[in-house]
Amino acid sequence: MTIQVFGAGVGRTGxxxxxxxxxxxxLGPCFHMEEVLQHMPVQVPLWSNALNGKPDWQAIYGGYESAVDWPTAGFFRELNAAYPSARFVLTHRSPESWADSFGATIYTLIGDRYNAxxxxxxxxxxxxGVIARTGFPEGLDRDALVERFVAHNEAVKKTIPADRLLVYEIRQGxxxxxxxxxxxVPEPAFPRSNDRTEFWDLVAGNGRR
Structure with missing residues (x-):
């Protein structure tokens, strides 16, 4: 089993x-930050090594057929090189609405991590570390978040060949x-999940739901 699809969109883009x-x-199981939460003793050191330039993608993604969200989205360049036949989906949304959602959830969480x-x-x-690497260090205001969000999406589009990249909004179904x-196209309705309330429930439940 090897990864067939990567998500290059950052968190809070669906x-x-x-x-x-x-x-x-x-195309599952699909790797998401939830998987890191559920397997922290194994996954956190692996991703910390990746941050230090020593990724072990087989160890990280073993048993998965797809991967989305952070930390994956922060390594789209490396993953494009390591998996030259994989496809990428860039989830996006209005930069302003993303900045508001990100600021009220993930950015708040990591900003308060010293009290965790x-x-x-x-x-x-x-x-x-992964989020800062992607272009979103601590201390950015809303305008800067908007600017960095647009920059990330443009970088993905410049890096991934067009025939292997889908630029996609969840509302497109x-x-x-x-x-x-x-x-x-399957018969069931397209799944929609993880609004701001669900985000905090997920974190509070340590990824177990």
Missing amino acids: TYSLKLALQQLG PPDMKAWLEMAA WEPLCEFLGVP
Whole structure:
């Protein structure tokens, strides 16, 4: 089993909905930050090594057929080189609405990581490092977040060959995603999940739901 699809979109662009959709299309299990939360003793050191320039993609993604969200999105260049036949989905949304959502969830969480429970601190430090690496260090205001979000998306589009990249909004539903992946459109409605309330529930539950 090897990864067939990577998500290059950062958190709060519908990555959890994309995870559910890919799994529904038979491209699962799908790796998401939730997987890191559920397997912190194994996954946090692996991603910390990746941050230090020593990734072990086989160890990270073993048993998965797709991967979305951070930390994956922060390594799209390396993953493009390591998996030259994989396809990439760049989830995006209005930069302003993304900045508001990111600021009220992930950015708040990592900004307050020094007050987190001890068993969460290593994960939060790793996450903060990945997010900063992607272009979002601490201390940015809303305008800067908007600017960096646009810059990330443009970098993805310049890096990934057009025939292997789908620029996609979750509200578009099944059709463009299924056409890109060459699979039939399923009958069930497109999954939509992980609003701001669900985000905090997920973190509070330490990824177990």
